[in-house]
Amino acid sequence: MTKSFSHKLDHGGYGSVYRGNMRNGREIAVKMLKGIEGDGEQFMNEVASISRTSHVSIVTLVGYCLQGSKRALLYEYMPNGSLERYTFGSNSTEGEDSLSWDKLFDIVKGIARGLEYLHAGCNTRIVHFDIKPHNILLDQDFCPKISDFGLAKLCRQKESRISIARARGTIGYIAPEVFSRNYGPVGSKADVYSYCMLVLEMVGARKKIDGSTDDNSSKYFPQWLDENLDQFCGLTTSEISSSDTTEVLRNALF
Template identity: 55%
Template sequence: MAIVIIAGLLFRGNLSFDRSFFFLKKQDKSCKIVKTSFLRNYGPLQVKRYSYLDIKMMTNSFKTKLGQGGFGSVYKGKLPDGSLVAVKVLNRSKGDGGEFMNEVATISRTSHVNIVSLLGFCFEGSKRALIYEFMHNGSLEKFIFDAKIPQKGHHLGWETLERISIGIAQGLEYLHRGCNTKILHFDIKPHNILLDENFWPKISDFGLAKICDRKESIVLMLGARGTAGYIAPEVYGMMLSEMVGGRRNINVQADNSSEIYFPHWIYKRLELDQELGLQSIVNEEDKVRARKMIIVSLWCIQTDPSNRPAMKEVIEMLVGSVESLQIPPKPCLFSPPKSPAVTDSSTTLVSIQ
C-alpha cells in the first residue's frame, strides 16, 4: 500500500513538474518570439537589460513605492554606482510583451532634455520592468490637481507653469521632427509628465506610442488609443488647459454638462473679455502668462486638424507676445464622457507636422 502511495506521489510530482516545465517553456518561447520580432523591426538595443534579481536588488525588494497605476507600480531604486532610478514594474497580465518592447524601443530611440531617459529594462518571462532616470518631484499631476489645497502649497506659480508648458511642447516637437523617425505619443496628460528637482518637465510613458514614417503628415488612427481628449499630440492643449485651470477638464462632480468642460467655460470668459477667474494670479505678468496659455490651448484643441498649429508653431506662440495671438474659433468639441477611459472604437485624424 505504501509503495502505491509513494508511486502516486511521484507520478503527481512528475506531472506537476512537467506542467511547470511546459508552462515555462511556452513562456520562454513567447518571449523569444517577441524579442525576435523586436530585433527585426527595431534592431539592437542601446539600453542595458537587467535580470529580475537585479531589479529586486536595486529596489531593496520593492521597499519604496513612488506611484501606482493601471500598468503596475513604480519603485525607487539605486544602481551600483549610487545613481537613483525609478523602476516601473508592469502587471503580469500585460500580454505577450509586444507593447512593453514597443515602449523600450520608442524611448531608446530618443535623446532630448524633455524626454525621460530609459536606463534599462527587464524582460524575464512574465516579469517586466523599465528603469528610468529618477525624477525628484514626480508627476505634474499632483502639483496642478491639488492646487486648491493651500496647506500642500502645490501651486507652482505661473512662471514655472509657462516654462513647463514650453518644455513639453519642445519635447513633442522633437518627437515629431527631431528623431530619425516620427514618434507619436498618444497619452499626453499631467500624469505622464515628470518633473526633476528644478521642475524641468520630461515626457514619459511611451507604452501606446506609435513610430511612423517621416513623410507622413496626417495619421488616421482606427480604434481607441490613449485617454479620451488626449489622443492627438496637438491635443496637448487639453493638458495645457488643465495646467491653467488647476483642475481636470472634466468635472465628474458636476451635473450640468455645460459646466463640467473647462475649455468651453474658459472660452466664454475670453470671448467676453471677462476676468479669467483663475487661482494664484497675483500680478499683470501672471495674467499675461495665463491668457497666452489659454489661447494656445484653444488653438490646439480645434477639431479640424488643419486648424491646429504644429508643435513648432505652438512653441513660437508660447514664447512670443500675447498681443500677437488671435482668439481661435470656438471649440466645437462636445463635453467628453465622465469616464476618462476610452471604451469604444473611434477614428482620429492626427496632425504631425
C-alpha cells in the first residue's frame, strides 16, 4: 500500500504521514502514529470525531488500523499539501509557492464553512482545538479541508461549555480561555479565535517585516501583531489588489 513507506509526506510529534495507494488505485495518505500510551485517547478521538463528519471542507477518513501497539489512519490524499506551505510565515522562498489574494480569500471562506459545519452542522458538535495552517490541507483545486482531529472534543449541540483537563492546541493559536479560566468558559469560540489567528498569519507577512530576526517565527502571534500593527496594516493594504479582500481584512482587523 505504501511501498514500504518510501514516500514520506510529513512528520511531527504525532508520527509520520506517507503516500500510498489502495488496491483500486485510489491515492491515500497514511498517518502512522507513534508514542501511543494508555488507551490511545488521541487516536480514538480522531477516529470518533472525523467518522461523524461529511463535508467538502473536512478531510475524508478512508479507514484506520489497530494492530498491537500500531495505530494508522488512512485519509484521502491531498496533492497540494498543507496551507502552511503557502503562508507568509513559512520557510518558503519569496515568491515560491505563492497564491493570489483571491485564492487565499477562497481558502479562508472554505475553512470558515468547515468550522461552521463542525460547530452547528453535525448532530454532535465538534470543537477542533488545533486550527492552524499545518492542519489545513489543500486538494488539487486548492480547496481547503480541515484535518487532524486528535485534540478534538465532542459535545451536545445544546452545550455551550466544554470541560477540558488541560490546555490543548498550538501556542500562538490557542484561545486565552483554553489556558486560563480567568478569561471565561471554554466553548466552540476557541476554534474561532484560532481561525482568526490563522487568517492573520496568512496575510501578516511576518517574514517580510523582520526577516533578519531569527526567533521571529517563534513569537506569540497576538503579541507580535500588537507590536507591529502599523507595519502590518501598511503591508496588507498596499499589497492586496482585490478591493473586496481589502474590505474584509479591514473589517476583520478593526
